[in-house]
Amino acid sequence: GAGVSQSPSNKVTEKGKDVELRCDPISGHTALYWYRQSLGQGLEFLIYFQGNSAPDKSGLPSDRFSAERTGGSVSTLTIQRTQQEDSAVYLCASSLTPQGANEQYFGPGTRLTVT
Amino acid sequence: SQQGEEDPQALSIQEGENATMNCSYKTSINNLQWYRQNSGRGLVHLILIRSNEREKHSGRLRVTLDTSKKSSSLLITASRAADTASYFCATARGFKTIFGAGTRLFVKA
Incomplete structure (x- = not known):
């Protein structure tokens, strides 16, 4: 089956x-996670x-970062007014x-x- | 701070040798997982060991867990060049999973 894209x-x-x-x-996976990984670092x-519960936003580094998950499926992470220190790989994961x-x-x- | 801390940060071995990576953590956990990452992209789950387990095997992988010392080790036997990757331990408490900084393993052919 298809994996996380x-x-x-x-x-x-x-x-x-x-x-x-995105x-x-x-x-069918109810849990969805967003992580950030800077070069050579951990997650x-x-x-x-x-599910439909309020998200745990405790890891968001500033109020420029926000995320939503529509219909319990697709999620979007939005970064406003990007800064150079936001440069990283952004990883999404899901679990059953x-x-x-x-x-x-x-x-x-x-x-x-x-840039 | 990160819950899991891997040791060593980097490891270089010859093909055929065994590779051992260690992970220490700070608080009580439900389980500990090891993941592998190639080329800085998505992680792949390798093995999960629960807090009431002491040792687990999967193919060439052997994981131990010592909750009294709050530490775990990952052993890869008979390493191959294709095992070259970064390996992360991840500790779970409740729903939250915290990843360490990883060990970069390089296996020379």
Whole structure:
């Protein structure tokens, strides 16, 4: 079956512009996660969605970052007024249920470059 | 700060040798997972070990967990050039999964 997909795969934007990153999770997976990974670093948790519950936004680094998940499926991560330090790979993952934080299935990521 | 800390940060070995990577964490966990990442893109789940388990095997992978020391190790036996990748441990408490900074493994052919 289809895995997690993300688009675009690469995005180059000018400082100050807004960007939208998209994630299509595996069908039927109730939990969806966004992470950020800077070059050579580990994954930084950003936000978590579970079903129709209010998302856990505790990892969002600033109020320029927001995310939504429509219909319990597709998610969009929006970064407003991008800064150079926002340059990173943004990874999305989904899992069947969040219970015990089961295995997560990752998308290929979006590499964001802010010039 | 990151929950999981891998050690070493980088490891270079010859094909056929075994590779051991370690992970330490700080708080109690439900389970610990190991993931692999090629070329800075999506991670692939390798193995999950629950907090009440001490050892788990999957093919050439062996994972141990010592909850008293809050540490885990990943052993890859008979390594291959294709095992070259970054390996991350991830600890789960409730729904949240926290990833370490990873070990970069390079297997020379």
